[in-house]
Amino acid sequence: MKLFVFSDSPDIMKQMLTYLREKGEITAATTSGDADIGKFGASVLYRLKGNHMPDSVARTVAGLVRKENYDAMFFGSTVLGREVAGFVSEDMGLTSVTEIVDLRFEGNRAVTKRFFLGGKTVLEEESQAKVFTVMPGITDPQEAGSASKEQEVQEEASALSLVEVQPKKAGTVDIEKAQIIVAVGRGLGKKEGLQQIEPFAQKINGVVAGSRPVCLDYQWLTEDRQVGLSGKKVKPKLYIALGISGQIQHIAGMRGAKTVIAVNKDKSAPIFEEADYGVVGDLYKFVEEVSKAL
Structure with a gap:
């Protein structure tokens, strides 16, 4: 299977790559500068360069996805990741399943699990969905035996302008x-x-x-x-x-x-x-x- 993975969170990205690399060949994309992401099993890793505005990231990822016929696409469940997943799903007319904590493929169908009723139970669903958002903690990250082939990709222009960045006041405890x-x-x-x-x-x-x-x-x-x-x-x-x-x-x-x-x-x-x-x-x-x- 050919799988596409995106996340702006290096932790969630490493978890997804670890979890999915036994299920197929992975192409990944990230806005993170974490150098270690390339050690976790993606055959190709696109590093997006730009201001990482939601609209530009979403259009850039959609463009990357259209280059290949992927069997499934996975997005880390972060604020940005969910927005990009929604854009790709709508743009390509694909069914999506959100916040999954487990997955297996049975033929051309995906069997997913996600928490339901406020986390009181687990809902198992069978669908022909191609787009998935993945909850943090799906597995413990483990490095793979080979490194990814990395390539920089310039993000498409954004309709938004970055005027100023105001860092949050750092707390006394991490x-x-x-x-x-x-x-x-x-x-x-x-x-x-x-x-x-x-x-x-x-x-x-x-x-x-x-x-x-x-x-x-x-x-x-x-x-x-x-x-x-x-x-x-x-x-x-x-x-x-x-x-x-x-x-x-x-x-x-x-x-x-x-x-x-x-x-x-x-x-x-x-x-x-x-x-x-x-x-x-x-x-x-x-x-x-x-x-x-x-």
């Missing part, structure tokens, strides 16, 4: 490098609750992070501490989820954690499906008792 993370969700109930969580995290040499509602909706924590699909992807040795329901957007950000402890009042919370250890109960009582033991 949660992506943390070995122990204590993450809080809606179950925290109030911003003042952080005054009990932060000393607990310090006792176990961890850092405090949060779900999307805590960081973006309520702004109890800064945006750079958000774990999830639209936030940071973390791989700590220990991840303690306090009051987090476990929607798939959050799971996508912490699936790489080695050990997960979840505390939630709702015994049916999806987070327990991802947890190695689960506690059904009040998060504040949990923190108090463990702090006493420490």
Whole structure:
């Protein structure tokens, strides 16, 4: 099979290449400057050069796709990746399946799996789709035995103009490098609750992070501490989820954690499906008792 893969995220790209290279011959394209991407199994790797505006990237990728008759096309599920996948799907009149976590081919049909009903179950579908967006964490990246043939491609002109770049203010903690993370969700109930969580995290040499509602909706924590699909992807040795329901957007950000402890009042919370250890109960009582033991 001839497969095409695109992602602006080097991590997701390496995962997709590792997962797909046994399924066919891969041509890949990326906007990332990560030098190691060429070690993960693509026979050809296009490196897109330009300002990486969504419209120009989408048209450039569509142009690359039209050069060959690919059996399937895969896009990393990032903000840019989803937009490019939608453009290619519409532009070429192809059926798409989004946010897949597993795939196999049966003849000319694809059998995919993706989370459904807010992550509470897995939906298996059989279709003739040719375009797929791939969730982070589909596999652990492993280098291949050969290097890709690389080629630079200039992106098509964009209808947008880049006026100014304003870097986000850097936080004091890089949660992506943390070995122990204590993450809080809606179950925290109030911003003042952080005054009990932060000393607990310090006792176990961890850092405090949060779900999307805590960081973006309520702004109890800064945006750079958000774990999830639209936030940071973390791989700590220990991840303690306090009051987090476990929607798939959050799971996508912490699936790489080695050990997960979840505390939630709702015994049916999806987070327990991802947890190695689960506690059904009040998060504040949990923190108090463990702090006493420490």
